[in-house]
Amino acid sequence: MxxxxxxxxxxxxxxxxxxxxxxxxxxxxxxxxxxxxxxxxxxxxxxxxxxxxxxxxxxxxxxxxxxxxxxxxxxxxxxxxxxxxxxxxxxxQLFSAICELTPGDLVVIRYKKGHVPGVVKNLMQIGKKESKDDLNMLGFQVEFPAYEESEEDAPPVPESEAASLFVGKMKGIQGHINSCYLDATLFQGFVPAQSVMNLRKKLGCETFSKNEKPEEFISVLFQKVLCIEPLLKLSEGGSSHGAYTLQIFLEKEQMGQTPTVQKLLDTSCMSGDIKFETMPSCLIIQMPRCGSKYKMFSHIVPSTELDVTDLLYNPRECFICGQMAKFECLQCLPDHKLQPGRIKQYCSTCNTQVHTHRSRCSHSPKALALPEGVATDAPPPRRTMQLFGVLCIQTSHFVSFVKYGPDPHSWLFFDSMADRHDDEKGYSVPEVRACPELGDFLGQPEEEQTRANPALAPELVCRLLCDSYMY
Ligand SMILES: [Zn+2]
Ligand SMILES: [Zn+2]
CATH class of the missing domain: 2.30.30 (SH3 type barrels.)
Structure with a gap:
């Protein structure tokens, strides 16, 4: 009233x-x-x-x-x-019908490419009322009577329609009791908090703990719910295994002060003797940090394109001359005379040449094992992957950045608990914001991104650089 x-x-x-x-x-x-x-x-x-x-x-x-x-x-x-x-x-006609809606009224909602019936459950006041002049927005909570999902694959929302469909308050997933780790990982169109609670109960992760981890949720979701084979087929120290996510492991000293995701991935895989047995369809990488308690680097520069050619269990070309590589050298990785941070593999001749230098004669280059029956006469084409999402954490709250189309500026920021409406039935107000400024920053040469001071960057660029948890 x-x-x-x-x-x-x-x-x-x-x-x-x-x-x-x-x-x-x-x-x-x-x-x-x-x-x-x-x-x-x-x-x-x-x-x-x-x-x-x-x-x-x-x-x-x-x-x-x-x-x-x-x-x-x-x-x-x-x-x-x-x-x-x-x-x-x-x-x-439409406007006056909307103005008269009350709980219990039947409505028809545009959903995917069709229209579905729904029932108005609630009128929700959205926004803080900090001063007497503030005006709350009014939105509707609509319930779909529980509705049969079509078996057809739903195509992604086109770039031209994504911003108008997703951006705004009460958009995205509505957070509720420490659900942000899951909301930010799933992020899709509007989902009320109750639906996410039902999913958590079914997954057996309704413990409301603040220590829930996105990587554990991803494994349960992919393995138990979606029944998807592990996304990654890894060869680690010669033995094979599958995984859904890849954790970066390295010593801080192996990196400069501000690493890029590419350098972290290369160094971690080299140090752990890890190779991809097949090209990953999707690669989820965890940064070297432990939730909000510890992070190895104050900030990390995202790589919008990852080159995974040299991480594949495949014939590779010599870093120096382009012939077929026969050796790789972990100790050459940080060498400042040799493009530090990039993986170094050599043909027999270049391996001998590089390691005759007195600063490198103590290195122990490793002979490369190649899968049997692979043609070794032509160097393989470069294999790259595009960045499309980053999960971030700041003081135990997860949020996400999502790329919604090929344009470099097509980035969204999602926070499932951006705001809170406090009345007797208090609830979170999720929000999705467009953040084209990420495109401006990520479009700069890598050296400039590495030199940038996050404290002087726009707010969301700073959060992306300082808080990244998973790419
Ligand atoms: Zn060579
Ligand atoms: Zn070496």
């Missing part, structure tokens, strides 16, 4: 024109005064994540504004795009 005084509140949406500061088309305002010249002045509620906190806007002509009730203003505030708010307003 709204307080009585609120009924005197006058709200409006700007339908035309533009002011030098403040109001523009699609902005929602609250009238504080009306001038004799027919102008409205008041507070302006913008768009995006701080939409509920108003600023002082400039004057707007009364004829350029369309009056709204508080309820209508709250509903329109939930729509983050100003042009979509106006589209909604231009469909008075």
């Amino acid at each position: 709204e307080p009585k005084a609120a009924s005197k509140d006058r709200f409006f949406i700007v339908i035309r024109g533009k002011s030098r500061r403040g109001f523009c088309r699609g902005c929602i305002g609250r009238v504080e005064a009306e001038t004799a010249r027919g102008e409205l002045t008041g507070l302006m509620y913008g768009c995006g994540s701080n939409a509920g906190s108003p600023k002082n806007g400039g004057p707007v002509k009364a004829e350029d504004a369309y009056p709204l009730t508080r309820h209508q203003a709250q509903l329109l505030l939930y729509i983050s795009s100003p042009s979509r708010r106006l589209e909604m307003l231009c469909n008075p």
Whole structure:
């Protein structure tokens, strides 16, 4: 229930024109005064994540504004795009039907490529109310009657539609009782907290512990629920085994101060004598850190493209001359004269040459084992993998960054507990934000990324660099 005084509140949406500061088309305002010249002045509620906190806007002509009730203003505030708010307003039949919805009403929701029936369960006030002028957004919680999933494969959401479908408050997975490790790992369209709780119960991981680990969840999900073979077929010290994730193991001294994911992977695999027996379809790499308690490096530079050619159990080309390689050398890995951090493998001639240098004569290069029956006359093509997601942790809270299309700027940031609505039935407000600034940073040459000071970078770039847990 709204307080009585609120009924005197006058709200409006700007339908035309533009002011030098403040109001523009699609902005929602609250009238504080009306001038004799027919102008409205008041507070302006913008768009995006701080939409509920108003600023002082400039004057707007009364004829350029369309009056709204508080309820209508709250509903329109939930729509983050100003042009979509106006589209909604231009469909008075639909808009008035939405304004009248109450719990128990039947609705039809656009879902994947079709429409499905649902029932309004709740009207949810979204946002903090820190000052009396703040305006909560109003959203609907809709239940699908439990609905038969189609057997067909659902294609990923196209890049052109992803941002408008995913970005906003009450988007993504709704966090509940330490579920962030799982929410951030799964991240998809909107899923209410109860559905995630049901999944946790079925998986036997409803212990509500803060120490749940994404890698354990991934193994249970892939192995027990999806029945997927291990994603990685590894040869470790000559014996084979499967795995779903790959943990980086190394000594801090093997790396410079700011490593890249490529260098961490190369060094870890070389040191542990690990090779991929087959090209991984998907590679999940865990950074050298222990939750929020310990991290080996203050920050890590993401590699948007990983070159795994030299980590494959395959013929490889000599690092120096391009002939077929016969040896690899772990001690050459950090050599500053030889592109430090990259794997070094040599043909017989170059192996002898490189190791005649007095600084390297103590090295013990290892003869490369090759699978039987593999043609060794042509060097293999380079095999690369693209980065599409990063799981981050900061003070025991997991969040994720997700690439949603081929454009370098197509990045989303997801936090299942971005905000909290506290009433008698308190709940988390999940949020998805577009973060094209990641594309700007990751588009720079690697040396510049390595030199960058995270504290001076935009907030989300800093979180990506400092908090990465899994790539
Ligand atoms: Zn060579
Ligand atoms: Zn060497």
